[in-house]
Amino acid sequence: MRILRGRYGLLRVPALRRTITVPALLVVTALTILAVPVVGLATAPFALRRGGRWRAFRFGVFLAVYLGAEIFGLLCVAALGARRLVGSASHDTRQDTSYKLLARLLRWLYAAAVRLYGLDVLIPEPVGGSDSGLPRVPELPSGPLIVLSRHGGPGDSFLLLHALLVHGHRRPRIVLKDTLTLDPFIDMVLHSVPHRFVNPDPDRGEDTAAEIGHLATDMGPGDVLVVFPEGGNFTPGRRIRAIARLRRRGLRDSAERAKRLHHVLPPRPAGVFAAIDAASAADVVFVTHTGLDHMESVADVWRSVPLAEPVEATWWSIPAARIPLDQEARLRWLQDNWAQVDAWIGRHRAGPPLPAAGDATRP
Numbered sequence: 044m045r046i047l048r049g050r051y052g053l054l055r056v057p058a059l060r061r062t063i064t065v066p067a068l069l070v071v072t073a074l075t076i077l078a079v080p081v082v083g084l085a086t087a088p089f090a091l092r093r094g095g096r097w098r099a100f101r102f103g104v105f106l107a108v109y110l111g112a113e114i115f116g117l118l119c120v121a122a123l124g125a126r127r128l129v130g131s132a133s134h135d136t137r138q139d140t141s142y143k144l145l146a147r148l149l150r151w152l153y154a155a156a157v158r159l160y161g162l163d164v165l166i167p168e169p170v171g172g173s174d175s176g177l178p179r180v181p182e183l184p185s186g187p188l189i190v191l192s193r194h195g196g197p198g199d200s201f202l203l204l205h206a207l208l209v210h211g212h213r214r215p216r217i218v219l220k221d222t223l224t225l226d227p228f229i230d231m232v233l234h235s236v237p238h239r240f241v242n243p244d245p246d247r248g249e250d251t252a253a254e255i256g257h258l259a260t261d262m263g264p265g266d267v268l269v270v271f272p273e274g275g276n277f278t279p280g281r282r283i284r285a286i287a288r289l290r291r292r293g294l295r296d297s298a299e300r301a302k303r304l305h306h307v308l309p310p311r312p313a314g315v316f317a318a319i320d321a322a323s324a325a326d327v328v329f330v331t332h333t334g335l336d337h338m339e340s341v342a343d344v345w346r347s348v349p350l351a352e353p354v355e356a357t358w359w360s361i362p363a364a365r366i367p368l369d370q371e372a373r374l375r376w377l378q379d380n381w382a383q384v385d386a387w388i389g390r391h392r393a394g395p396p397l398p399a400a401g402d403a404t405r406p
Contacts, residue, residue: 188325
C-alpha cells in the first residue's frame with residue numbers, strides 16, 4: 044500500500060493515476076463483455092441442475108453493467124469538462140449535473156442488483172399513522188444534515204447514496220477511503236461535488252477529522268454530509284482490534300462500552316465532532332441497517348447470492364439544539380445512540396449469531 048499512499052504515490056498524483064486507471068477500465072470492460080457469454084455457456088450445465096443459482100453468470104452480468112455505467116459516466120464527465128473549457132458551464136451547473144449523473148447511474152445499478160441478486164430493501168419501521176391511514180416512515184429534517192451510518196456489508200454505502208440522491212433528493216457531501224481514487228469514475232466525477240478522500244488509518248485520526256470538518260462547512264438546506272463513524276466495514280476481528288486500541292490509548296470507559304457492542308465497531312468521535320462543530324445548525328441522523336452484514340469475505344458474498352433475506356434499514360434524527368456542547372456529554376450522547384444502532388441490528392439481524400468475541404475481554 045505504500046506505493047499507493049506514499050507522498051508521491053499513485054493516489055497523490057491525479058494525472059499519473061488517471062493515465063493508468065482509465066485505460067485499465069477500458070480493457071477490463073472489454074474483457075468482461077467478451078467473457079460474460081462464455082461464462083454463461085460454460086456454467087450452464089451446472090446452473091441448469093436442480094437448485095442451480097447461476098452465480099458466476101449473475102456476477103459477470105452485474106460487473107458488465109457496473110463497468111458499462113462507469114464508461115458512460117466518464118463520457119458524461121468528459122462532456123462536462125469540455126463545456127467548462129469553453130465557459131458554458133458554471134460551478135453550480137457542473138455540481139447539479141454531477142449529482143444528476145450519480146443519481147442516474149445509481150438507479151441503473153440498483154435495478155441491476157434487484158434483478159440479478161434479488162435485492163429487496165424494506166422501508167423503515169412505521170412510526171405511526173398518517174391522515175391517509177398509511178404508515179409513516181421517519182421523515183428527514185429539511186435543513187442541512189449530518190448522516191452517521193453503520194458500515195456493514197458490500198454495497199451498503201451505495202445503497203445509502205442511492206436513497207439520499209434518488210428518494211431524498213439531497214446533495215451528499217461524501218467522505219471516502221483514498222483507495223477509491225483508483226476507480227476512475229469516482230475519482231473524476233466527485234471533483235465537481237464536495238468530497239474528501241481520506242486515509243482510514245486510525246493513527247491518522249486528527250488529519251481525517253480536520254478534512255471532515257472542512258467538508259462540513261457552508262452546508263445549506265438540501266446538503267448532507269455522510270460519515271461512517273466506524274471507519275470501515277464491521278468484522279469480529281476488527282471489533283477486537285478496535286477495543287484493544289482503545290485500551291492502549293487509556294480510554295478504558297470507551298473500551299468497556301465498546302465491549303457491549305456486538306454488531307458494530309465503536310464510533311471514532313473525532314470526525315463526528317469536527318463535523319458537528321463545523322456545521323452547528325445541522326441536525327444529526329443515525330442510520331442503521333442489516334441484511335448485508337453477514338457477508339464478510341468473497342466466499343460469503345458468493346454463497347449469499349441470490350439474497351435470501353431483505354435488507355432492512357431505519358434511521359432517527361436529532362435536532363442540532365439537542366446535541367450536547369460539552370465534550371464528555373457529547374461523547375456519551377454519541378455512544379448511547381451508537382448502542383441503539385447496535386441494539387436495533389441485534390433485533391433485526393437474520394441468520395446465526397456472530398461468533399463470541401471472547402478475545403475482546405482480555406486486557
